[in-house]
Amino acid sequence: MNLFILIAVIVVVVMYSYYATVIxxxxxxxxxxxxxxxxxxxxYDLIPNVLTIAKKFMEHETELFxxxxxxxxxxxxxxxxxxxxxxxxxxxxxxxxxxxxxxENYPAxxxxxxxxxxxxxxxxVEENIAAARRFYNSSVKILKNSIEIFPGTLFxxxxxxxxxxxxxxxxxxxxxxxxxxxxx
Numbered sequence: 001m002n003l004f005i006l007i008a009v010i011v012v013v014v015m016y017s018y019y020a021t022v023i024x025x026x027x028x029x030x031x032x033x034x035x036x037x038x039x040x041x042x043x044y045d046l047i048p049n050v051l052t053i054a055k056k057f058m059e060h061e062t063e064l065f066x067x068x069x070x071x072x073x074x075x076x077x078x079x080x081x082x083x084x085x086x087x088x089x090x091x092x093x094x095x096x097x098x099x100x101x102x103x104e105n106y107p108a109x110x111x112x113x114x115x116x117x118x119x120x121x122x123x124x125v126e127e128n129i130a131a132a133r134r135f136y137n138s139s140v141k142i143l144k145n146s147i148e149i150f151p152g153t154l155f156x157x158x159x160x161x162x163x164x165x166x167x168x169x170x171x172x173x174x175x176x177x178x179x180x181x182x183x184x
Contacts, residue, residue: 015151022155025143029165032136033081036168039129040089044076046125047096050118054103064102068095086168096122133168140165 051065071092078085100119147156147163156163 015154018151019155019158022143022146022152022158025139025146026159026163029136029139029143032132032139033165035132036129036136037080039125039132040075042125043122043129044072046118046122047072050099050115050122053112053115053118054099064095064099068092068099071095081165083166086166093126137167140167 047068051068055065071088075085075088075092078088100122103115103119143159143163143165146152147159
């Protein structure tokens with residue numbers, strides 16, 4: 001009888017341990033997703049400042065400014081963690097890189113202290129976004145592993161919607177090198 005109770009206690013402890021692991025991994029993945037959102041908010045707040053400074057020098061680049069503004073709104077309105085959000089972010093990345101390439105063609109703008117500081121801040125934010133995306137992908141991998149490998153499959157329902165989180169992947173356009181010659 002004591003052996004049966006001991007085995008039952010061990011089974012309960014092991015099952016609880018797996019349950020707690022799935023919940024911990026779910027919360028880490030959601031935290032990582034929130035971290036991306038925080039970094040993206042910094043970017044969204046920075047973009048109008050960069051555009052305002054650049055517009056003073058680059059009057060004829062209105063199409064680029066409009067495209068960036070449109071993509072900023074599209075990305076900020078997309079649902080956090082959705083493929084649409086990730087795709088809009090990737091397109092915004094491409095357009096912001098185009099803007100930075102354009103800045104190189106305007107010596108007065110490039111040497112402007114405010115623009116230089118804005119570009120440094122932009123680069124910092126981009127590095128933070130990349131780090132947040134790496135952490136997010138790692139957290140999603142750990143969560144998916146914990147609910148797809150037995151006995152975690154028994155607790156997959158406790159992960160809920162978080163089990164459906166997508167990995168952040170760049171789109172084909174973002175992987176293409178930017179042709180600087182069209183801006184020269």
